[in-house]
Amino acid sequence: MNNKAATLLRAALTLGLALLLGSIVLGTxxxxxxxxxxxxxxxxxxxxxFEERVKEYIKLRERIKERLxxxxxxxxxxxxxxxxxxFEQALRAARGNAKRxxxxxxxxxxxxxxxxxxxxxxxxxxxLRKTILEAETQGVLMRVNYPxxxxxxxxEMPPTVLLNLPQLPKEVxxxxxxxNMLLVDRETGLILDYMLDAxx
Numbered sequence: 001m002n003n004k005a006a007t008l009l010r011a012a013l014t015l016g017l018a019l020l021l022g023s024i025v026l027g028t029x030x031x032x033x034x035x036x037x038x039x040x041x042x043x044x045x046x047x048x049x050f051e052e053r054v055k056e057y058i059k060l061r062e063r064i065k066e067r068l069x070x071x072x073x074x075x076x077x078x079x080x081x082x083x084x085x086x087f088e089q090a091l092r093a094a095r096g097n098a099k100r101x102x103x104x105x106x107x108x109x110x111x112x113x114x115x116x117x118x119x120x121x122x123x124x125x126x127x128l129r130k131t132i133l134e135a136e137t138q139g140v141l142m143r144v145n146y147p148x149x150x151x152x153x154x155x156e157m158p159p160t161v162l163l164n165l166p167q168l169p170k171e172v173x174x175x176x177x178x179x180n181m182l183l184v185d186r187e188t189g190l191i192l193d194y195m196l197d198a199x200x
Contacts, residue, residue: 043111047166050108054183057103057192058169061185064090088147088188098145103183103193112165112181117200119164125200128158132176132199140177147189148175148182 068090071083104112120128140149165174168183172192175182181198182191 046105046107046111050103050105050166053103053105054168054172058171060094061091061171064094084188088190091185091188091190092145095145098192100144100193100195102144104181104195108166109195109198112195112198113200115164116161116198119160120200124160128161129199132178142177142180142182142191142194144191144193146191148184148191150189 065087068083068087071080075083101109116128162174168174171186173184173186175184176199177194179199180194180196182194184191
């Protein structure tokens, strides 16, 4: 290969590499712009406020739990159950004025509805509805500051849904009852709040 041909080959390779890197950067920027457009400044503020309200509950929960007698490693099932009930009752007393919408404010409820609707289209939405609506949750009374009935099925949130919702600390969880979404304490089963028509 003569010098001219080698120079042309190097130039072509350099141009090809530049175009490839340019397309990668452009693709990355497009994804980032899409993410930015998905989470507006208002949405970020709504999510942050929601997470702060959940953290306030966790702080209250920790203060109450610290005041309860500690269980030993040799505790009987009866003692464990009694401890759970005492914890539940203390939490209910501390949240005596709790009402629907304290945590799931209209703004965060609107954000969650929009997010689920946007993420689940067509077949995915039908599958999601089928999974959730087939669960044995009929007759569950959705009452803030009351425990979720132990005899009723707990509908697990599909991982794809969880990934798109505001993140929760390990002490609480999202649950569906029909088309409605609940926020539930994992240990006591207390319904902290609920929102209607979360499922599109």
